[in-house]
Amino acid sequence: MCGIVGYIGKEDCINPLVAGLTSLEYRGYDSAGIAILNGDSLKVLKDEGKLSRLKDLLKKNELCSNIGIGHTRWATHGAPSKENAHPHTCCQDKIAVVHNGIIENHSVLREDLIKKGHKFSSETDTEIIAHLIEDFYEGDLKAAVSKAIGFLKGSFALVVMSSDNPKLIVTAKQDSPMVLGIGKNANLVASDIPALLGQTREMIIMDNGEMAVLGQDSYQIIDFDGNPVNKAIAHISWDQEAAEKGGFEDFMLKEIHEQPVAVRETLRGLIDDDGTVNLKELKIDSSRIKDINRVVIIACGTSYHAGLVGNSAIESWARIPVELDIASEFRYRNLLVDDKTLVIAITQSGETADTLAGLRSAKDKGAIVVAVTNVVGSSVTREADGLIYTHAGPEIGVAATKTFTSQIAALYVIALFIAQVKGRLTNEEIKKRSVKLWDIPELIKQALTQEENIKKIAQKYAKKPDFLFLGRGLGVPIALEGALKLKEISYIHAEGCAAGEMKHGPIALIDDDCPVVVVATNSATIDKVKANTEEVKARNAQIIAVVNEGNHIFDGVADDLLFVPEISDIFSPIINIIPLQLFAYYVAKAKGCNVDQPRNLAKSVTVE
CATH class of the missing domain: 3.40.50.10490 (Glucose-6-phosphate isomerase like protein; domain 1)
Incomplete structure (x- = not known):
């Protein structure tokens, strides 16, 4: 997830795409890329690192096109790399996709597509969307996208283009922001308003369950069932700085208000529809968790306070002793941890020096180490045995807000998982608590x-x-x-x-x-x-x-x-x-x- 921009119009798309992505840099990202129509085929340029690297690629290639899509990526599935950067394409390189959100059933879809002969080149959940659309494509891009999204479980804001349909861009939205920009002789789409302000101030905010088909001089909005949707165009008067903050006065206030979404995104994919806790991304065999006789949580600052909540949840539900330590003090003790100890290291950035040092000390003693972090590809992700990501998105304000509540949500899930594996709670008891977890985003909205x-x-x-x-x-x-x-x-x-x-x-x-x-x-x-x-x-x-x-x-x-x-x-x-x-x-x-x-x-x- 992170920033999306799409353009179709009479002018060259390169400048609007690059300007739009540049305006979204404040959100944080680990890679960037664009796809444009180059003659009769798609040309994709992308790289890990800063936008300056993408700009250098564009200078070397001297491209020009009137249609294109772009993306800055904050990793959620797959480490930061050129291969995992967006846009992603299908087997024939005729369809390109950029996407924000989390596809919960990507593993199942990937397996099905591989059986049909599709070949993948990345670790991302986004790439399966390109292949899924290709699987349904019969000359009508809108129809193929419509069919494909019917198979997606999770959140998505996606923008699609095809070399076989050079006069349109197709978008779809579910639980991830998307806005259309209505310009003169051009139409645009983006994940955030700032990306569009350089081109137009006339915008349409898309709602869940909606698709849009953009042409150079036209646009159509429909619901997922294909019914036309009439939406008013809003004139946005914000300046660029205000737009980056979503109309809020500060990033901190914006991030406080983002907590319902941050918690919901953290829970996605961790709890199945039947209430069962599913920690596939943990990548630790359940038998190892079943054998633990003790849990140790290490963290600093706000993450330590989240750990206090996790301590209570694990002891209450899993009925196993839990010890909580300030990470900076943990490694200076004569540690009593072994291969039956589960150490949970909580670090928003994944780079907290004291937490990393404590993690290493625990691993040296043979402990199983699970990290809870918000940053894919950070140091802790390379050193922990297992990982739980808080999909809170970039947090710009120094004082943690949405990452704190997302950490607590993740710790509740870990507590339920241990209780489930150890048989401390019945399936019905697990489901009851899982349902209450899903109530939390709405209750946060009420508190706000x-x-x-x-x-x-x-x-x-x-x-x-x-x-x-x-x-x-x-x-x-x-x-x-x-x-x-x-x-x-x-x-x-x-x-x-x-x-x-x-x-x-x-x-x-x-x-x-x-x-x-x-x-x-x-x-x-x-x-x-x-x-x-x-x-x-x-x-x-x-x-x-x-x-x-x-x-x-x-x-x-x-x-x-x-x-x-x-x-x-x-x-x-x-x-x-x-x-x-x-x-x-x-x-x-x-x-x-x-x-x-x-x-x-x-x-x-x-x-x-």
């Missing part, structure tokens, strides 16, 4: 509807010098993460701790200038949390409480309430963090801080 209320509350407290965050049970990881988010981007001193530990020191900090944020949704501990809250209230603290909608237990105790939709306690952290991310964001904005690039911080910590 409280944004305006949270903004007002944040502005009220923005001048406070100190904050204390409290929680019990699964409220503790969120208290810690909430405090971390606030200090990272607003530079306000914030401390998170277990509410039961408050009287062992932190309560000494409490006065009327130190607000207390309480995570109070866990049904098993809510009465004790309320008692702790009343203790700090008696010492003049102002109280901000994260509570379930409809729960009035903190009425009259809390000064302000942050509401979240109700969900089972075990899943509550992934919902409860949403208002605290927004709270930290709006406090920082009220102070005039740079939320995307906080001082002294880096996105990837590559030194120990």
Whole structure:
């Protein structure tokens, strides 16, 4: 996944394609490529690395065409390489495809196509789309694409061109963004608005279940059943910078709002339709997991807080001891790990130096190592025995948001997988929890509807010098993460701790200038949390409480309430963090801080 651009018109397509891809560089990518019509055949140019390498190829080839498609790739299936870069073509090189999303059933489709004689040249899920379209092609590209997408399971925004149909581009959208650009003597398509602004400001936002057929002076939109769809053209007045942020003021806010999609994409392909957990991408034999007697999780920063949630889920469902370690401390101990120990290394970037060092120490002792990361081809992917990717997409803001919730989602799946392999939960119990996992993206959307209320509350407290965050049970990881988010981007001193530990020191900090944020949704501990809250209230603290909608237990105790939709306690952290991310964001904005690039911080910590 990453950036898509397509052009058909009267002018040369090279400049619009390159300009469009350049405008999408901010999203991050590992390779880039284009396909154009060169005479009667397709010409594909692509390479690993920066766009400058693609531009050099274009200079050497001196191509000119009025139709083409382009792509910048962020690897999801297959490592970053020239072979895995888009566009991908079919056996006869007559059909070219660029694609964002994840095809969950790509392995099955690949096997079927190989049996029919198709030959593949990459490891990607995208290449199967080109071959599938070829399999159905009988002279009508639109019809072939329509038939092919009926066999795709997962998310996709795809753009297709064919040397046999030189006067049209066909697109299709399901759960991955796509926008059409309506120009003068040209029509365009892209994954994001910024890619089109250099050519037109008249755009159509495609919805799920829609296809479009673009010609030089015409366009047609239909649904997947072939029925015409009438859509209004929108005039986009954003400037380039605003467009890169999707209309949001900052990347961080954009990424907070992307969490429903990020979590859903992480879950895709990991859980089958019948609720069974399917970790084929783990590439570790189930028998090895069945034999483990202990789990160790290592991580740093926000990933460590995700690990706290994973710790509880694994112990609750798989009934196996779990130890959580800060990665920078892990390798300095006299490690008690062996071939019956599963070590889970969590690193957003896949390059965190301390986590990599801990992973190596564990492997030296014979442990099985599984990495949870957001970056295909990163160092951790080459060193771990097995991998789970959080398909959150590029995260530009330094403070982790969507990668945090995606990590938690991945850890829930790992916990269910261990429980499934070890027989700790019945198939029905696994399915019940899997269904609840699929509910999470919609619940995150509901939590985001409280944004305006949270903004007002944040502005009220923005001048406070100190904050204390409290929680019990699964409220503790969120208290810690909430405090971390606030200090990272607003530079306000914030401390998170277990509410039961408050009287062992932190309560000494409490006065009327130190607000207390309480995570109070866990049904098993809510009465004790309320008692702790009343203790700090008696010492003049102002109280901000994260509570379930409809729960009035903190009425009259809390000064302000942050509401979240109700969900089972075990899943509550992934919902409860949403208002605290927004709270930290709006406090920082009220102070005039740079939320995307906080001082002294880096996105990837590559030194120990």
